[in-house]
Amino acid sequence: MADSxxxxxxxxxxxxxxxxxxxxxxxxYHEEGFGLARLTLLLPSSRAxxxxxxxxxxxxxxxxxxxxSRSGGLLLPRMAVVGDLDLDETLGPLLDPLGQGTELxxxxxxxxxxxxxxxxxxxxxxxxxxxxxxxxRQARALARAMDRLAVEDVALEALLDPAVVGLxxxxxxxxxxxxxxxxxxxxxxxxxxxxxxxxDAPVRRNLLLSHVAQHWRxxxxxxxxxxxxxxxxxxxxxxxxxxxxxxxxGAVILPDLDLALPDAVWDALGVAGNGDTPDAPVxxxxxxxxxxxxxxxxxxxxxxxxxxxxxxxxxxxxxAAPPERSRAISNLFLPPExxxxxxxxxxEARRLSGVRLxxxxxxxxxxxxxxxxxxxxxxxxxxxxxxxxxxxDLAQRLVAHLERWGIAADDxxxxxxxxxxxxxxxLQLAEIAATSAxxxxxxxxxxxxxxxxxxxxxxxxxxVRELDLLxxxxxxxxxxxxxxxxxxAKEKDHPGLAAWWDxxxxxxxxxxxxxxxxxxxxxxxxxxxxxxxxxxxAIWAEADGRALAAFVEQWRDAAQASALPVEPADxxxxxxxxxxxxxxxxxxxxxxxxxxxxxxxxxxxxxxLVICAGMTEGTWPAAxxxxxxxxxxxxxxxxxPGADFRIGLAAHDLAAALGAPEVVLSHAARDAAGPxxxxxxxxxxRAMLGRELERETGAVRIAxxxxxxxxxxxxxxxxxxxxxxQRRVSISSTALDRLRGDPYQFxxxxxxxxxxxxxLDAAPTAAWRGTAVHEVLKQWHDAGSQRGxxxxxxxxxxxxxxxxxxxxxxxxxRLLAALQWVEDYDAELALQGRLPVLWExxxxxxxxxxxxxxxxxxxxxxxxxxxxxxxxxxxxxxxGRMVQExxxxxxxxxxxxxxxxxxxxxGGTAHRFEYWSLxxxxxxxxxxxxxxxxxxxxxxxxxxxxxxxxxxxxxEAIDKWILGDEPFTARPNPDLPGxxxxxxxxxxxxxxxxxxxxx
Numbered sequence: 001m002a003d004s005x006x007x008x009x010x011x012x013x014x015x016x017x018x019x020x021x022x023x024x025x026x027x028x029y030h031e032e033g034f035g036l037a038r039l040t041l042l043l044p045s046s047r048a049x050x051x052x053x054x055x056x057x058x059x060x061x062x063x064x065x066x067x068x069s070r071s072g073g074l075l076l077p078r079m080a081v082v083g084d085l086d087l088d089e090t091l092g093p094l095l096d097p098l099g100q101g102t103e104l105x106x107x108x109x110x111x112x113x114x115x116x117x118x119x120x121x122x123x124x125x126x127x128x129x130x131x132x133x134x135x136x137r138q139a140r141a142l143a144r145a146m147d148r149l150a151v152e153d154v155a156l157e158a159l160l161d162p163a164v165v166g167l168x169x170x171x172x173x174x175x176x177x178x179x180x181x182x183x184x185x186x187x188x189x190x191x192x193x194x195x196x197x198x199x200d201a202p203v204r205r206n207l208l209l210s211h212v213a214q215h216w217r218x219x220x221x222x223x224x225x226x227x228x229x230x231x232x233x234x235x236x237x238x239x240x241x242x243x244x245x246x247x248x249x250g251a252v253i254l255p256d257l258d259l260a261l262p263d264a265v266w267d268a269l270g271v272a273g274n275g276d277t278p279d280a281p282v283x284x285x286x287x288x289x290x291x292x293x294x295x296x297x298x299x300x301x302x303x304x305x306x307x308x309x310x311x312x313x314x315x316x317x318x319x320a321a322p323p324e325r326s327r328a329i330s331n332l333f334l335p336p337e338x339x340x341x342x343x344x345x346x347x348e349a350r351r352l353s354g355v356r357l358x359x360x361x362x363x364x365x366x367x368x369x370x371x372x373x374x375x376x377x378x379x380x381x382x383x384x385x386x387x388x389x390x391x392x393d394l395a396q397r398l399v400a401h402l403e404r405w406g407i408a409a410d411d412x413x414x415x416x417x418x419x420x421x422x423x424x425x426x427l428q429l430a431e432i433a434a435t436s437a438x439x440x441x442x443x444x445x446x447x448x449x450x451x452x453x454x455x456x457x458x459x460x461x462x463x464v465r466e467l468d469l470l471x472x473x474x475x476x477x478x479x480x481x482x483x484x485x486x487x488x489a490k491e492k493d494h495p496g497l498a499a500w501w502d503x504x505x506x507x508x509x510x511x512x513x514x515x516x517x518x519x520x521x522x523x524x525x526x527x528x529x530x531x532x533x534x535x536x537x538a539i540w541a542e543a544d545g546r547a548l549a550a551f552v553e554q555w556r557d558a559a560q561a562s563a564l565p566v567e568p569a570d571x572x573x574x575x576x577x578x579x580x581x582x583x584x585x586x587x588x589x590x591x592x593x594x595x596x597x598x599x600x601x602x603x604x605x606x607x608x609l610v611i612c613a614g615m616t617e618g619t620w621p622a623a624x625x626x627x628x629x630x631x632x633x634x635x636x637x638x639x640x641p642g643a644d645f646r647i648g649l650a651a652h653d654l655a656a657a658l659g660a661p662e663v664v665l666s667h668a669a670r671d672a673a674g675p676x677x678x679x680x681x682x683x684x685x686r687a688m689l690g691r692e693l694e695r696e697t698g699a700v701r702i703a704x705x706x707x708x709x710x711x712x713x714x715x716x717x718x719x720x721x722x723x724x725x726q727r728r729v730s731i732s733s734t735a736l737d738r739l740r741g742d743p744y745q746f747x748x749x750x751x752x753x754x755x756x757x758x759x760l761d762a763a764p765t766a767a768w769r770g771t772a773v774h775e776v777l778k779q780w781h782d783a784g785s786q787r788g789x790x791x792x793x794x795x796x797x798x799x800x801x802x803x804x805x806x807x808x809x810x811x812x813x814r815l816l817a818a819l820q821w822v823e824d825y826d827a828e829l830a831l832q833g834r835l836p837v838l839w840e841x842x843x844x845x846x847x848x849x850x851x852x853x854x855x856x857x858x859x860x861x862x863x864x865x866x867x868x869x870x871x872x873x874x875x876x877x878x879x880g881r882m883v884q885e886x887x888x889x890x891x892x893x894x895x896x897x898x899x900x901x902x903x904x905x906x907g908g909t910a911h912r913f914e915y916w917s918l919x920x921x922x923x924x925x926x927x928x929x930x931x932x933x934x935x936x937x938x939x940x941x942x943x944x945x946x947x948x949x950x951x952x953x954x955x956e957a958i959d960k961w962i963l964g965d966e967p968f969t970a971r972p973n974p975d976l977p978g979x980x981x982x983x984x985x986x987x988x989x990x991x992x993x994x995x996x997x998x999x
Contacts (some may be wrong), residue, residue: 016659018606036076039078082240105197117189265338331345362669362671376699392598407594466497599620617677733897742978847955866908
């Protein structure tokens with residue numbers, strides 16, 4: 001057997017791997033009465049098993065499409081998964097039946113390993129973080145580095161090799177520390193595994209594969225064994241493939257090994273494991289690791305097979321592209337020096353007929369154009385379409401666009417569990433625990449589609465909406481009790497809400513109110529229990545729910561054996577990272593002739609039209625991510641592929657996709673962050689084909705027309721004209737300024753009754769701070785305005801605030817200093833015989849039959865019996881010009897109400913009008929400013945004329961807008977400062993500045 005030629009084959013890209021594979025297996029290994037049942041077929045992944053099974057169905061005619069070839073069925077071979085290194089699959093159990101006669105230790109649980117490594121990191125002197133999420137992120141990076149060493153058969157002792165140690169000594173200090181820490185933790189982990197009688201899963205897989213290879217070399221099986229599509233160059237896999245190639249009825253079939261590539265170009269790819277001596281490095285500095293054939297050259301080198309020994313698999317599938325395609329693909333990916341041959345290539349050697357390039361403006365347009373292509377293709381009977389993209393956001397956009405045409409598309413690459421409905425419930429509960437029931441995560445959870453699903457959902461959502469309105473503005477306080485107090489305070493406006501909230505609080509209490517030791521297991525138990533009480537069986541019902549249940553069980557079991565402390569505040573970040581690593585793939589049910597793949601899922605797939613989407617630099621290929629623990633020179637010395645190796649794999653994925661009969665290469669000119677660079681692969685195609693490159697423009701044109709709407713006339717400046725009955729509304733003392741300055745805002749507020757909603761969990765706004773100050777001053781006056789009592793009241797108010805500590809820390813000294821001025825100034829006025837007689841009271845009078853009402857912050861009785869009207873301001877008072885022009889009349893209106901007996905028990909003439917501002921002026925906080933001053937040109941008005949002048953402005957406004965028919969024009973005075981609450985409603989940006997051109 002040693003002298004026989006190894007059976008290694010290659011299927012060219014243009015032939016369609018799965019169909020060509022099956023077309024050759026059936027005549028070679030079919031046995032009468034047994035079909036292919038005696039054949040063992042080793043494939044790279046579970047996805048490949050499905051793809052090859054479908055190819056067998058097509059070849060046997062069992063799909064019913066070909067009546068002449070229908071054979072009544074075919075016994076399929078036994079298929080086992082060897083595994084692609086990039087797929088997260090446990091391969092050992094699948095190969096255990098092949099490895100009979102060996103006893104291997106069990107594989108260490110991956111979750112328990114991460115938790116144990118995090119605990120080891122916590123006690124390591126080089127670790128800089130102490131939080132559980134940070135430790136687990138480092139532990140995952142550490143585990144990935146360990147797996148890379150294990151896959152390449154690199155032992156711990158290799159890190160201690162003098163050559164490697166000397167190399168590390170020449171690196172920067174942070175690399176030296178990182179390498180030392182990695183070696184230290186690797187040794188601790190190996191000792192931990194030995195004590196438990198376990199080994200890492202990659203180590204176990206290597207031992208199992210090595211055992212199978214050795215067993216088959218010594219005792220060749222009586223049945224045929226074929227390995228197809230396996231491209232992993234891991235040493236253990238290479239040894240297994242070599243043993244299969246040497247079997248009497250064995251064969252190794254590689255995808256798209258370029259047999260026509262000139263020897264000079266093949267040699268120019270670099271060392272790739274073909275060193276002159278056993279100690280030569282696996283990877284040379286001049287290796288072209290980004291070439292799509294590089295990893296296959298490395299695999300052949302580790303198998304001990306030259307490219308000349310590989311034969312062509314002369315079987316073609318039904319979806320074969322022209323043979324010239326493979327030659328063009330080979331020329332396309334020539335190394336930089338060899339690509340100079342493009343200039344002398346004949347047209348047929350660089351023609352990619354059937355391949356088109358599609359350029360769009362942005363990802364949304366790209367998704368729409370791809371959806372158009374998909375829809376057109378599916379209208380052709382039996383035509384299969386595959387969309388391949390590593391951009392999951394683009395894939396989700398495409399799924400949404402296809403739904404408008406009733407085309408169900410499944411993204412077979414899956415969605416992160418953290419983005420699924422079930423995963424979101426768990427994360428929102430964890431966020432509630434971490435934030436002590438902050439309003440945003442609380443309402444997001446209560447309104448989640450899985451919460452209280454079914455009967456009673458509508459009434460549940462009504463209560464959630466009521467709670468939403470109630471919690472607008474600054475946070476009521478931490479914990480469920482603070483929400484209960486806020487709800488109880490509004491029970492009169494929302495009857496029944498308090499009882500409903502008590503029920504909700506009972507369900508959430510284990511997460512927020514119950515004290516527990518910092519434990520991941522306890523935290524997961526509580527999250528799962530609360531999720532099930534809120535959602536019922538629906539939380540575990542769908543595919544994402546089942547994945548979540550498996551996650552909770554696995555992590556809870558591992559956490560019980562872990563000593564890593566996890567605080568409740570860290571649980572959300574920890575679970576976000578963990579759930580994001582789990583892909584939930586949709587169950588079957590999408591369109592039978594359409595598939596949306598990631599790069600891994602697309603390998604060995606078959607379609608008549610392949611659309612390669614999202615082909616931008618950094619996406620396809622992905623940006624190389626260097627190992628955070630081991631420096632590139634160290635990886636090279638250890639024989640571990642570097643970051644550029646992944647680019648070569650991405651290039652091979654593209655080369656395989658280019659073998660389809662019809663291919664569209666798509667990219668957008670920009671993404672959400674700005675302009676992007678097309679993929680280096682696209683730039684190569686443009687450079688090689690030049691003017692011969694076909695463009696796809698029809699789909700882009702249709703995509704732009706799908707949502708195109710005819711141009712509309714510019715929106716006019718709003719000027720609503722309500723009826724006379726609708727106009728008869730009351731006017732508040734603060735609304736007259738708005739009515740005269742911007743009538744539309746008065747219309748929206750007073751006539752339409754629209755009010756702006758504060759944000760949830762908002763920082764205290766100026767209006768909120770003003771309300772808080774008014775409440776403090778009211779309590780102080782109610783208690784008798786005693787000297788020394790104001791600041792303690794303010795301290796109590798600040799302590800009750802749930803604002804951010806930065807806000808409290810910044811506002812507190814300013815507020816206390818200003819209130820101290822209020823207290824001192826009040827005492828000074830009292831010595832002059834001026835005393836407050838009314839504060840925080842509402843009064844009203846009728847003016848021309850229209851109710852004028854207002855709230856007085858404070859009204860004092862002067863020594864001569866006249867009144868002083870005071871308005872507290874936390875900001876800057878209006879200017880004198882604003883008062884003179886009639887756009888700041890609140891003080892005058894309050895004085896008018898007082899003079900006409902609008903405030904119960906108060907009468908007299910208003911003689912002084914003051915703003916008490918709590919802002920800083922000069923070197924102190926707090927000052928008094930009068931808009932009307934005798935003997936000074938402040939407003940051009942005397943104190944005696946201020947109230948009559950205010951009445952004149954008021955009656956004019958009433959005659960024009962309340963009793964008249966003047967339109968409520970939006971922003972007639974654009975330079976006048978005012979509120980912006982209704983700018984969106986009036987569509988300000990659509991017309992402001994265009995009034996003259998549209999007039």
